[in-house]
Amino acid sequence: MIEVRLHGRGGQGAVTSAELLAQAAIGIGQYAQAFPSFGPERRGAPVQAFLRISEKPIRLRSKIYKPDNIIILDPTLLGSVNPAEGLKQNGFVVINSNKSGDELKKIFPGYNIAIVDASHIAKEELGVPITNTTMLGALVKATGIVALDALEGPVRARFGIVAQKNINAYTRAYKETKIVKAKQGK
Amino acid sequence: MKEGKTGIEVSIAASIAAKLARVEVVAAYPITPQTHIVEHLSELVANGELDASYVNVESEHSAMSACCGASAAGARTFTSTSAQGMELMHEILFIASAMRFPIVMAAVNRALSSPLSIWGDHSDVMAARDTGWIMLFCENGQEVVDSIIMAFKIAEDRRVLLPVMVNLDGFSLSHVIEPIEFPSQEKVDAFLPPYDPLYTLHPDKPVTMGAYGMPELYTEAKYAQEMALIDSKKVVIEVMDDFGKRFGRSYKPVETYNTEKADTVFIALGSINENIKTAIDMLKEEGREVGLIHLRLFRPFPSDELIAALKGVKRVAVIERAMPGGAMNSPLFNEISSLVHSNSMGIQLNNYIVGLGGRDVNPEDFHGIIDDMLSPEAKKETPKEEKNYRVIGVRG
Numbered sequence: 001m002i003e004v005r006l007h008g009r010g011g012q013g014a015v016t017s018a019e020l021l022a023q024a025a026i027g028i029g030q031y032a033q034a035f036p037s038f039g040p041e042r043r044g045a046p047v048q049a050f051l052r053i054s055e056k057p058i059r060l061r062s063k064i065y066k067p068d069n070i071i072i073l074d075p076t077l078l079g080s081v082n083p084a085e086g087l088k089q090n091g092f093v094v095i096n097s098n099k100s101g102d103e104l105k106k107i108f109p110g111y112n113i114a115i116v117d118a119s120h121i122a123k124e125e126l127g128v129p130i131t132n133t134t135m136l137g138a139l140v141k142a143t144g145i146v147a148l149d150a151l152e153g154p155v156r157a158r159f160g161i162v163a164q165k166n167i168n169a170y171t172r173a174y175k176e177t178k179i180v181k182a183k184q185g186k
Numbered sequence: 187m188k189e190g191k192t193g194i195e196v197s198i199a200a201s202i203a204a205k206l207a208r209v210e211v212v213a214a215y216p217i218t219p220q221t222h223i224v225e226h227l228s229e230l231v232a233n234g235e236l237d238a239s240y241v242n243v244e245s246e247h248s249a250m251s252a253c254c255g256a257s258a259a260g261a262r263t264f265t266s267t268s269a270q271g272m273e274l275m276h277e278i279l280f281i282a283s284a285m286r287f288p289i290v291m292a293a294v295n296r297a298l299s300s301p302l303s304i305w306g307d308h309s310d311v312m313a314a315r316d317t318g319w320i321m322l323f324c325e326n327g328q329e330v331v332d333s334i335i336m337a338f339k340i341a342e343d344r345r346v347l348l349p350v351m352v353n354l355d356g357f358s359l360s361h362v363i364e365p366i367e368f369p370s371q372e373k374v375d376a377f378l379p380p381y382d383p384l385y386t387l388h389p390d391k392p393v394t395m396g397a398y399g400m401p402e403l404y405t406e407a408k409y410a411q412e413m414a415l416i417d418s419k420k421v422v423i424e425v426m427d428d429f430g431k432r433f434g435r436s437y438k439p440v441e442t443y444n445t446e447k448a449d450t451v452f453i454a455l456g457s458i459n460e461n462i463k464t465a466i467d468m469l470k471e472e473g474r475e476v477g478l479i480h481l482r483l484f485r486p487f488p489s490d491e492l493i494a495a496l497k498g499v500k501r502v503a504v505i506e507r508a509m510p511g512g513a514m515n516s517p518l519f520n521e522i523s524s525l526v527h528s529n530s531m532g533i534q535l536n537n538y539i540v541g542l543g544g545r546d547v548n549p550e551d552f553h554g555i556i557d558d559m560l561s562p563e564a565k566k567e568t569p570k571e572e573k574n575y576r577v578i579g580v581r582g
Contacts, residue, residue, distance in 0.1 A: 019363045023193035026365045032193060034363040059460040061358045062546045154193070 001054035002145055003064045007083040008073035011043040013132030016158070017071065018049040020136060023154035024146045025053045033058050046081050053145060069143055072096060073118070073131050084108055090182075092142045096131050101180035114142035116177040125169035126162075133159075133166040137173030148174055191365035196327035196354065197222035199366045200266070200292050203334035205236045206374045207290075210261040210381075213241035213252035217271040218304045219356035220294040224266055246271040250278035250289075257287035258395055260386035262338060265289065268356055269296035272310045276317070282349045283318030284411055285396050288341030288381070289349040290334060291319075295456065295507075296356040297543040305544020306356035307507040308455065312517045318411060320350040320418055321485040323455040327364045329482075330354045332435055335374055339425045342381050346418045353484075355457040357544060369433050377432055419486050437482055440491035444470070445477030449498060450559060453479045453522060454505035458540070458547060462505070465552035476556055484518075489525055496526070501534040503555050507541045514574050536564050537575035551578055 004021070008014035015036040022034035030053055037048035050064045066086045072095040077083060084093060093108045096118035104113050116138040118131035125134070133155065140148050151170065156163040194202075200223045204212070212231070214224040230236035239256075243249045246267050257263045267275060272293060282289050295311050297303040315321065320340060324330045330352065337350035354360055369377075385393050399407050422439060430436030443459075444466050445451055452462050459480045469476050479495045479502075481488065496502070506516035513520065519537040526533045536559050541547040555578065558564055 019193075019195075022363045026191055026193035031365060032363075034193075035357070035361055058364075059463050060549070061355075061362070061457050061460050062548045065548075 001052055001056075001058065002069070002143070003067045004051040004053075004069045004071065004139070004145070005064045005067040005083075006049040006051065006071045006073065007077055007081070008047055008049070008132070009043075009077070010045045010047050012073050013130055014047055014049040014071075014073055017073070017132040017136060018051040020133070020151060020154045020158065021051050021139070021146060022053070023157075024150040027153055028146070028150050030055060031058050037063070046077055067091060069094060069139070069145075071135055071139055073135055075099070075119075078107060084111065087111060094135065094139045094142050096135060096138075101178060105180060110182050112142070112182050113180040114138050114177050115180065116173045118173055121169055121172050121176065125172060126165050134169040134173045137170035137175075138177040140170075141174045141177040142179060191367050193363055194327075194366055195222060195361060195363050196330055196366070197294070197360045198226050199327055199331050199368070200334060200354070200360075201226040201230065202368060203331040204264045204290075204292075205230055206369065206371060207264070207335050207338045207378055208262065208375075208380070209236070209238050209264040211239045211241065211253070211256035211263045212265060213243055213249045213256065213263070214265045214267070215243050215246050215249045215271060217246070217268045219296055219306070219360045220266045220268040220271070220292070222360070223292055223294065227264075246275040247278060250275035250282060253289045253291075254278060254282050254285065254287055257282075257289050258285070258387045260381065260383040262342075262381040263287070263289045264291070266292040266294060268294040269298055269304075269310045272314055273298065276314060279314055279317035279319060281396065283415075284407070286347040286411070286414070287349055288338070288347055290337040290341055291349065291351050292330070292334060293351045293353045294356045294360045295353055301543075303543035304356075306358050307542045307544070308353075309508045309542075311351070311353050312508040314351075315485065315517060318348070318415060319485060320346070320348055320415070320422065320483075321353060322350065322482055323353045323484055324359065324482075325457055325459045325480065327359065327362065327366045328435065329437070330359065331366055331368065332429065332433070332437065335369070335378060336425050336429050336437070338381075339378050339428075340418065340422055343421045343425070344384060346414065346421050347384065348415060348418055353456060359457045373432060377429065416486050419483070419488060422483055438491070439481070439483035439488040440495050441480045441482065442495050443478040443480065444475065445479065445495065445499070448475040448477035449500040450503075450556065451477040451479050451496075451499050451501070452503045452505055452552065452555075453481065453518070455481055455484060455518060456507070458505065458507065461547055461549055462552055465549035468549055469553060469556065474556070481518075487521055492522070492525055493529060493531075496531060496533065499533055501559050502526075502536070503559055504535065504537050505555075506537070506539055509539060509542070510575065516575060519575070534559070534565055539575055539577040540579070545579065547578070554578070
C-alpha cells in the first residue's frame with residue numbers, strides 16, 4: 001500500500017487531487033481511498049487530503065501519519081506548517097515551487113524531492129493559479145503511482161469542457177518536473 | 187451505472203442506492219456530515235433522473251413527520267440525518283416505528299454537541315437505540331449501498347413493517363472516495379418489488395392510524411410492536427441470504443474475523459471494524475491471535491448469533507464510540523454483559539471508549555487495548571470503582 005498526504009490551502013483543490021488519483025487507480029482495477037482532513041471548509045487555511053492505493057482491499061480509516069510521499073500544492077505553506085512530518089525516509093516531497101533543488105534540499109534534508117513550478121504552468125495552461133491537477137503530473141513523474149493516461153478518464157468526467165486544459169497542465173508538469181534524489185546512505 | 191467498481195464518495199453512493207431502490211418520497215433537512223446524501227438526491231429528483239417527491243422541510247422533526255405521512259400514504263420513503271438532527275426527530279422516531287412505517291433512514295453518525303463537533307462517533311444513534319427501529323451498522327461504502335437496498339426489503343416485509351436505520355460513520359465513511367460496485371437496476375428491481383402497503387391513508391377508503399391507546403390496549407399494542415421487532419431478525423437473515431445469492435456479497439447479522447484461534451476478541455460497531463481488522467493482522471504478525479466479533483445488526487439485538495460467536499472466547503473488549511452518560515458502562519457493553527452473565531458464560535469483559543467527536547483511532551491503539559486487557563488490573567470481576575471503563579487516549 002502506498003500512502004500519500006496532500007498539503008494545500010482550503011479552496012486549492014487538494015481533495016480533488018486525491019479523488020482523481022484514487023479514481024485513476026480504481027479505474028485500472030486497483031484499490032484506493034481518498035478523503036479530506038475532515039472539517040469545516042476554510043478558504044486559505046492549511047488543509048490536508050489523504051490518498052491510499054493498494055493491490056489489496058484497504059482496511060484502514062485513520063489519517064495518514066507516516067506517508068510514503070507528500071504533495072505540497074502551495075509553497076507558502078512552508079512558513080506555517082511542516083508538511084514533511086512523519087514522511088518516510090525514502091519518500092518523495094513533490095512540491096510546487098520556483099526554488100532550486102539546492103535550496104529545497106536544505107528545507108527537506110535527506111528526502112527525494114520532485115520540483116515543478118505548478119503555479120506558473122497552471123496560470124499559462126488554465127489561466128488560474130489552481131495547481132491541483134497540474135501537480136498530478138509531478139507526482140506521477142516522481143512516483144509512478146498510477147500511469148499518466150489513467151488520469152484522463154477521471155479528469156474528463158470531472159471537468160467536462162475544461163478537462164483538456166487540465167490534461168495539458170498535468171502533462172506539461174510531468175515533462176517539466178525536476179527530480180532531485182537524496183544521496184544514498186542519508 | 188457502468189459495470190465493475192466505481193471510485194465514488196460513499197455519500198453519493200448512498201443516494202444512488204436509494205435511487206436504485208426507486209424511492210418515491212424523500213423528506214430531509216441538511217446537516218453535516220449527511221449533507222451530500224440529500225443534496226445528491228435532490229439533484230437526482232430535480233434532473234428528472236429519480237421519479238420521486240423531494241420534500242424540503244424546515245427541520246428534522248418535520249422531515250421525519252413528512253416521512254411518516256408519505257409512508258402512511260403508501261410511498262417508499264427515505265431520509266437521512268446526523269447528530270442534533272437525529273435528536274430533533276427523536277419524538278417522531280418512536281411514532282414511525284410504532285405506526286409500523288417501513289421508512290429507511292441513512293444515519294450518518296456524528297457526535298452530539300456540546301462542545302460543537304461535526305465529526306463522527308455513535309452518541310447520536312446510541313441516544314436513539316431504543317426507538318423501535320431496526321438498526322444496521324456498516325463497515326464500508328459497499329456495505330452502505332447494499333444495506334440501503336436490503337433495508338427496504340426488510341422494512342416492507344409484511345412480517346416486519348418497521349423502519350430501518352442504516353448507520354454509517356460520519357466523515358470516516360461518508361466522505362471517503364472508495365471503490366464501490368453498483369448492482370444493475372434490473373437486478374435491484376427483481377430483488378425489491380414495488381412497495382405493496384397493507385393499509386394506506388386514502389380518502390376513498392378512510393382508516394384511522396395512530397389512534398388513542400387506552401390503558402386497556404396500550405400494553406398489547408407495545409407488546410405486538412416489540413414482538414414484531416424481535417421477530418424481524420429472521421427476515422433480516424432471509425433478506426441478507428437472498429441478497430448474497432443474487433448479488434454475490436453475503437452479509438450476516440454477526441460476523442467474525444480471526445476468531446478460530448483467538449480466545450481474546452473485540453466487539454465493535456461500524457467502520458472502526460476495518461481498523462480493528464488491520465490491528466488484528468498486525469498482531470498476527472507478532473504471533474498474537476486476537477479476533478473480532480462484528481455486529482452488523484444492533485436492533486433487534488442478535489443474542490443467539492452472539493452466543494454462538496462467543497463460544498470458546500475468554501476475554502472481550504467492547505469498543506464503543508459513545509460516553510455512558512452516567513451508566514455503569516457504555517450501551518453496547520451493557521448488552522454484551524447482560525448476555526454473557528445471563529448465560530453464565532464466564533467471560534472477562536472490558537469496556538473501552540474510543541473515537542469520540544472524530545478522534546482518530548489507529549490500529550496501534552487496539553494493541554494497547556489488548557495489553558490492557560491482559561493486565562492483572564483488567565481481570566477484576568467486580569468493578570471496584572465508579573468508572574468501569576477506560577477512555578482511550580484521554581488527556582488530563
